[in-house]
Amino acid sequence: MKLARFIGSGRETLGLIRGNEVVDLIAAGLPFNSMHEIIVAGEEGLALVRAHAGSPAHSLDTVRLLPPIERPGKYLAIGLNYRAHRGEIKEIDPPSPGQQRWFNKQTSCIVGPSDFIEPGVSEQLDYEVELGVVIGRAAKRVSAGDALDHVFGYFVANDVSARDWQFHSPTVTMGKSFDTHGPIGPWIVTADEIPDPQDLRLRALVNGEIRQEAHTSEMIFGVADQIAYLSTAFTLEPGDLIATGTPAGVGFAMSPPRFLGSGDVVRCEIDGIGAIENRVR
Numbered sequence: 001m002k003l004a005r006f007i008g009s010g011r012e013t014l015g016l017i018r019g020n021e022v023v024d025l026i027a028a029g030l031p032f033n034s035m036h037e038i039i040v041a042g043e044e045g046l047a048l049v050r051a052h053a054g055s056p057a058h059s060l061d062t063v064r065l066l067p068p069i070e071r072p073g074k075y076l077a078i079g080l081n082y083r084a085h086r087g088e089i090k091e092i093d094p095p096s097p098g099q100q101r102w103f104n105k106q107t108s109c110i111v112g113p114s115d116f117i118e119p120g121v122s123e124q125l126d127y128e129v130e131l132g133v134v135i136g137r138a139a140k141r142v143s144a145g146d147a148l149d150h151v152f153g154y155f156v157a158n159d160v161s162a163r164d165w166q167f168h169s170p171t172v173t174m175g176k177s178f179d180t181h182g183p184i185g186p187w188i189v190t191a192d193e194i195p196d197p198q199d200l201r202l203r204a205l206v207n208g209e210i211r212q213e214a215h216t217s218e219m220i221f222g223v224a225d226q227i228a229y230l231s232t233a234f235t236l237e238p239g240d241l242i243a244t245g246t247p248a249g250v251g252f253a254m255s256p257p258r259f260l261g262s263g264d265v266v267r268c269e270i271d272g273i274g275a276i277e278n279r280v281r
């Protein structure tokens with residue numbers, strides 16, 4: 001199933017995508033008021049959503065999609081997780097073998113699949129298409145073998161980066177967390193529809209020109225290894241988000257660099273999930 005949040009009939013509601021339409025689940029009587037509540041309810045929650053699949057729907061053209069989850073507890077992101085991307089970034093020492101390099105995107109940076117990206121004071125605005133993961137059941141010290149059982153679903157992420165601020169401090173949080181620099185969506189595809197998260201093709205386009213194109217099998221650490229590693233240190237809770245790394249082709253690594261400017265449109269796509277498209281202003 002594809003689960004969304006949207007503005008329909010002038011108010012925020014939860015949606016189930018049905019072809020080119022979106023069912024208004026709250027108007028249909030679903031006993032939940034947030035995506036977080038659906039996630040926490042697990043299989044029972046999904047069964048209730050499924051039971052409302054035939055309810056009245058809006059055309060997708062007529063609604064505004066919101067970020068598919070309300071403010072999550074955590075938004076974690078891994079750096080340098082595709083070999084070709086690691087090769088194109090010369091400015092950063094690569095992680096030691098076997099170690100994963102993690103940072104936080106502050107959750108206040110999250111915006112919807114068609115919202116504006118604002119550069120703020122940055123003059124080096126860049127894009128990063130990534131497979132996004134939503135945690136379902138809490139994960140604490142889970143093995144890689146069990147990790148995918150803790151995934152609720154997947155989405156498309158743009159890990160927008162202010163490169164001129166990214167290296168002010170070793171954590172890179174400053175340059176990764178400007179307001180509006182976390183577009184996600186367009187919806188959450190539940191995990192049952194993505195049998196293998198390492199078998200997805202993803203790409204980023206700027207004004208229609210393909211800048212990044214890769215396959216999730218090219219990740220150095222797959223989704224299961226990422227969840228196992230993170231959950232060794234702290235609990236991943238229902239609704240927490242993970243951005244799983246970006247492939248080669250970021251503007252920062254081009255010679256000369258090609259940063260985003262006002263009016264540019266960034267489209268991030270993952271086959272089998274969908275696309276988000278955000279304009280810079």
Ligand code: MG
Pocket residue numbers: 077078079128130159243245246
């Ligand atoms: Mg990234």
